Amino acid sequence: MEDKRRRARVQGAWAGPVRSSGASYAAPVSQCSGIDNLPASIGQTKRSREQPVTKLQFVFKEPAEVTRRIPELRVIDKAGVYDISTSAAGVSRLHLFPSFIDPKEADWMFEHLQKEIPWSQKTNFRQDGFYQEPRLTAWYGELPYTYSRSTMQPNPHWHPLLTMLKNRIEEVTGYIFNSLLCNLYRNDKDSIDWHSDSEPSLGKSPVIASLSFGDTRTFQMRKRPGHEEHGDYTYVERVHIPLDHGTLLMMEGATQEDWQHRVPKEYHTREARINLTFRTVFPEHSGIWQ
Template sequence: MSDKRQRARVQGSWAKQLPKHSGALHTVHTVYIHVTFWELILCVCVSCRFDLSRLRLLSGFLPPEEADWMFSKLLAELPWSQKTNYRQGEAYEEPRLTCWYGELPYTYAHSTMAANTQWHPLLLTLRLAVEQASGCSFNSLLCNLYRDGHDSIGWHSDDEASLGSKPVIASLSLGDTRVFSLRKQPPPEDNGDYTYVERIRVPLTHGTLLLMEGATQDDWQHQVAKEYHDRGPRINLTFRTIYPEPEGHRPGTKIRFTSKQP
């Protein structure tokens, strides 16, 4: 096996911990799982200084008994539906159910979700809790329901112009565990070939909050792949801030070209 391929395999295994003594700050550029307040402050400084990608994983953000009743309530009471998207002019049904909350509609994959402006009271409570934990405010929410292991979301970045530059995305998971995968954007000379890029896999458990910050949407794509063994339902709530589409932009325009599929 060539050195390059071997390195890619090793990097593609599991999420890395923040190195204990990473002498050169500019090499700290992937994923940090925060343990202490001081690590958090260090990462904020590093991210601001070097415009880096940053993930924060808060497992147990919701205690299991609370997460249990919240999951049942949202499953039963949100207006779930299946969205039709378009790829190269062909319509396809998303392999998951969704609903969208906020003041503005949200366009991706050439179709638009109308905004539910009346937030479910539980979603308002969760938004407040997520805002307090993240220190960010959010005006919109995309809710995903994966009915079983066959539901999924393909490789994409949340980089529509309407999300602004360097968006913070706060992703709260309820229900069965699914693996959230990330892959780094290849350098331009690799012409979109992801064979050797760095990869990270994070199992998102019931009640976990994942924060994606800094340049994460510029430099990485993410997905939740199909699984072929039994998986129960899972709800994922991604809080975002949406801005009116910039002047002259078609709704759903990406800042860099990647497609949310299927």
């Protein structure tokens, strides 16, 4: 009898709650036949733990829009011939002759040119009115020269030193010139703004011989932007050339058509500088430059 009671107590420990309809029995988890007998939520958790974890991988993709870079500035300060661009107009070529004039000889020439050239300040015209050029000039040749909507009358009586320099340049370069624009930059505030020597009187593809005396100034050049740039110079090629005492720079080919140049103001002390630009001017016939 005691054994039966003991067995009843043990079996009762496994018995479920008694309901009105009768007792129910819940088997322990350890006695379940398999995972499929578990509730759906438990089974899904089990399976998800058994699945391999997917590792995130970084894949580089080129940006849809490439960042546009400003071309690196090019500095030309050594003797030589430089083709700086090629276009439908032709090759733009520079020829640099440092120390074309010996320094001691250049000192003597600078002193005489500064004192003996009949320097004057030219008045130009622009949209906002008249203004005086921030430098002094003189024009030599047989024909007048017009730029910035004002005309310089020629001085046919060349200074002997200017004639000697013209002959020396022609002998070395093989070009012939009949006119000369002299520029005197008195200090660091004198300058010339962006322009091209492309006046009709200079003909097609003019050759300009630029000879410098005195303090060094940086001759800056920038390429004309294409039509698609709508006049924006942000991404154009640029060239800087320090023009020292006695240096000759030749600009040839399509340089005046495809490039602009300037000598900007500076903000540290500069002494006087003289620049002689030899060129060829053609006569005008019936309003058309030949």
